[in-house]
Amino acid sequence: MKQVFTCIICPNSCEIEVSEEGITGALCRRGVQYVQQELTDPRRNIATTVAVQGGAEPLVSVRLTAPIPKARIMEAAEAIHALQPEAPVKAGTVLAHDLLGLGADVIATKSVEKRQRISAGYESGLASVWQRYESTPHTQALKTRKAWTSSAAQTSIVCPSRRP
Numbered sequence: 051m052k053q054v055f056t057c058i059i060c061p062n063s064c065e066i067e068v069s070e071e072g073i074t075g076a077l078c079r080r081g082v083q084y085v086q087q088e089l090t091d092p093r094r095n096i097a098t099t100v101a102v103q104g105g106a107e108p109l110v111s112v113r114l115t116a117p118i119p120k121a122r123i124m125e126a127a128e129a130i131h132a133l134q135p136e137a138p139v140k141a142g143t144v145l146a147h148d149l150l151g152l153g154a155d156v157i158a159t160k161s162v163e164k165r166q167r168i169s170a171g172y173e174s175g176l177a178s179v180w181q182r183y184e185s186t187p188h189t190q191a192l193k194t195r196k197a198w199t200s201s202a203a204q205t206s207i208v209c210p211s212r213r214p
C-alpha cells in the first residue's frame with residue numbers, strides 16, 4: 051500500500067511517498083524522519099493566544115516548547131486557553147510547566163504590559179473637555195442660577211409667584 055505525506059518541515063513542502071519499496075520524494079533526511087515520526091507517533095506544536103488579566107492588550111501569543119502527540123492536541127488546546135496570566139507578561143515567560151504531563155511547556159511569545167487605570171493622553175483629553183464644558187454659556191448660566199438659589203435660600207427670599 052502506498053501512502054503520500056506532505057512534508058511540513060520547510061516551505062519546500064515535498065510530497066513524500068511511502069510504499070513497499072521505501073520512502074521516496076524527500077529532498078533531505080529531515081523529510082524522511084518526519085514521515086517516520088508520522089507513521090509511528092505523529093506530533094504537532096500549538097501556537098495560539100490566551101487572555102491576559104489586567105493587560106494593556108487583551109491577549110498574549112503563546113506556544114509549546116515541543117510538539118505533543120497529535121491525539122492530545124484538543125485537550126492541550128483547552129488547557130492552554132484556560133490559562134489567564136496576570137499582566138505584565140514578558141516574552142519567554144513559562145506560563146505552564148509540563149502541560150498535561152506531555153513534556154512541553156507553554157511560553158509567552160510576546161510581552162504585554164499592565165493596563166494603566168487612565169492613560170496620560172486620556173487624562174489630558176478629559177481635562178481639556180472639562181475646561182471647554184466649564185466655559186460654555188450654558189454652564190455659566192447654571193452656575194449663576196445655582197449661586198442665586200443658594201443665596202436666596204440663605205436670605206429666605208421667596209419667589210414672588212409663590213407669595214400668598
Ligand code: SF4
Pocket residue numbers: 057058059060061062063064075076077078079080081082
Ligand atoms: S523533505 Fe526536506 S526539503 Fe523537503 S520539505 Fe521536508 S525538510 Fe524541506
